[in-house]
Amino acid sequence: MGKEVLVTGSSRGIGKETALYLAKNEFDIILHCNKNMQKAEAVLQEIKSLGVNGRILQFDTTDREQCKKVISEDIEKNGVYYGVVLNAGITRDSVFPSMDDEAWDSVLNTNLGGFYNVLKPIVMPMIAARVKGRIVAMSSVSGLRGNYGQVNYSASKAGIIGASKALALELAKRKITVNCVAPGAIESDMTQDLPVDEIKKHIPMKRFGTAKEVASLVNYLMSEDAGYITGQVISVNGGLY
Numbered sequence: 001m002g003k004e005v006l007v008t009g010s011s012r013g014i015g016k017e018t019a020l021y022l023a024k025n026e027f028d029i030i031l032h033c034n035k036n037m038q039k040a041e042a043v044l045q046e047i048k049s050l051g052v053n054g055r056i057l058q059f060d061t062t063d064r065e066q067c068k069k070v071i072s073e074d075i076e077k078n079g080v081y082y083g084v085v086l087n088a089g090i091t092r093d094s095v096f097p098s099m100d101d102e103a104w105d106s107v108l109n110t111n112l113g114g115f116y117n118v119l120k121p122i123v124m125p126m127i128a129a130r131v132k133g134r135i136v137a138m139s140s141v142s143g144l145r146g147n148y149g150q151v152n153y154s155a156s157k158a159g160i161i162g163a164s165k166a167l168a169l170e171l172a173k174r175k176i177t178v179n180c181v182a183p184g185a186i187e188s189d190m191t192q193d194l195p196v197d198e199i200k201k202h203i204p205m206k207r208f209g210t211a212k213e214v215a216s217l218v219n220y221l222m223s224e225d226a227g228y229i230t231g232q233v234i235s236v237n238g239g240l241y
Contacts, residue, residue, distance in 0.1 A: 002026050002027055002028045002052060002053070003027055003028065003082035003083065004027070004028045004029075004030055004053075004078070004079070004081050004082055004083075005022055005027045005028070005029060005030065005081065005082060005083035005084065005085060005134075005222060006030040006032060006057070006071075006081050006083070006084045006085070006118075006122070007019045007022070007029060007030070007031060007032065007084075007085040007087060008032040008061060008084075008085065008086055008087050008088035008114070008118060009032060009033075009061075009087040009088030009089065010029075010031045010032055010033070010040070010043060010085075010087065011031070011033040011036050011039040011040040011043055012036075012039055012188075013188045013211060014087060014138065014183065014186060014188065014211045014214050014215065015032075015085070015087040015088070016043050016211075017210075017211035017212055017214070017215045018085055018087060018211075018214070018215040018218050018219075019031055019043060019047065020043070020046060020047065020050075020215070021212065021215035021216060021218070021219050022085075022215075022218070022219055022222060023046075023047045023050045023052045023054070024050055025219055025223075026052060027052065027082075027083070027222065028052050028053040028054060029047050029052065029053075029054045030054070030055055030056075030057060030074070030081070031043055031044055031047070031054060031055070031056045031057070032056070032057050032058070032059070032088065033056065033058055034058065034059065034060050034061070034088070037056070037058060040056045040058075041056070044056055055078075057070055057071070057074055058070070059071070061088050061110055061113070061114030061117055061118055062106075062109045062110050062113055062114065062117070063117070064113075064116075064117045064120075067117040067118055067120075067121065068117075068120065068121045071118070071121040071122060072121045075121070075122070075125050080125045080126055080128075080129040080131055081122060081125075081126065081131075081133070082131060082133050082134065083133055083134040083135065083136070083222050084118070084119065084122055084133075084134075084135050084136070085136045085138070085218055085222075086114065086115055086118060086119070086135070086136070086137040086138060086160075087138045088110065088114055088118075089110060089111045089114070089138065089156075090106065090107055090110045090111065091107065091150065091153050092104075092106055092107050092152060092153075093149045093150055093153070094149060094152075095148070095149050096151045099151065099152060103152055104152045107152040107153055107156050108152060108155065108156050108159075110156075111153070111156035111157065111159075111160065112155075112156040112159040112160060112163070115137060115159075115160055115163055115164075116163075119135065119167075123167075123171070123176075126174075126176060127171075127174050127176070130174075131176070132175040132176065132227065133176045133177075134176070134177050134221060134222045134226070135164075135167070135171075135176065135177065135178040135179070136178075136179055136180070136181060136218050136221050136222065137160050137163075137164045137178070137179070137180050137181075138160075138180070138181055138183070139157045139158075139160045139161050139164075139180040139181065139182040139233060140153070140154075140157040140182055140183060140184075141182055141183065141184040141185075141235060141237050141240055142154040142157050143156075143157025143158040143159075143160060143161055143182060144157075144158075144161070144182055144233070144235065145240070145241070157182075160180060161180050161182075161233055164178050164179065164180045164231070164233075165178075165231045165233075168230045168231035169231065171230075172230055172231075175227070177221070177226065177227065177229060177230035178230055178231065179221050179226075179229060179230060179231070179232045179233070179234065180232070180233040180234070181214060181217055181218060181221070181233075181234055181235075181236060182233055182234065182235045182236070182237070183209065183214050183235075183236050183237065184203070184209060184235065184236065184237025184238055184240050185199055185200075185203060185208045185209065185237070185238070186208060186209045186210065186211060186213075186214060186236075187208045187209070187210055187211070188211060196208065202240070203237075203238045203239065203240060204238060204239030204240070205238035205239055206238075207238065208238075209236055209237070209238060213236055214236050217234060217236055221234075
């Protein structure tokens, strides 16, 4: 059996591409979905066709007890994970004066709360098993520079950066690395309704990135070669600052 990596939010988009990219590099993949099991099953079949092992965990990253139960039971049954990619996240865009409580709470609870809820039942088993593991948290250019209409999203993604840097310090002596990847404008089903041509004008490379370009960086950070890289935020954004 190869090294196992849990990828949250892996039924579509960057999470799906990351799971497939890691599978192509011989990692066994633990997929995660909240509601769309059908899409996750389709990704699982793609992963198995690559000759590696895979399975699906279904849980709501905002539900702390559910995360603990599902993940703990999986670790007890299948063993400690080598790596985690914290990719699951949502947006609820609105300018701040018009933002309602649900838009704030849901984004913070999913994106930042999910960091705690998913990692809490994973980290101690990794330490106890002396796994020289890898944790990669998906932040965003919005967490680095802010973004109009995304006070909630920017807050959650900036929080992930701070949490990752602090956790990296705590886990460094355990040889477990913790890093952030901060994508900019990436092609996905979520960007189809955006004013793409207008956005491209503000990107030095004048194009959107691809999910594969993000996934390739995650794959490197998961590798043994990246063992001395921790507490870092690496952007994939075409030159945006």
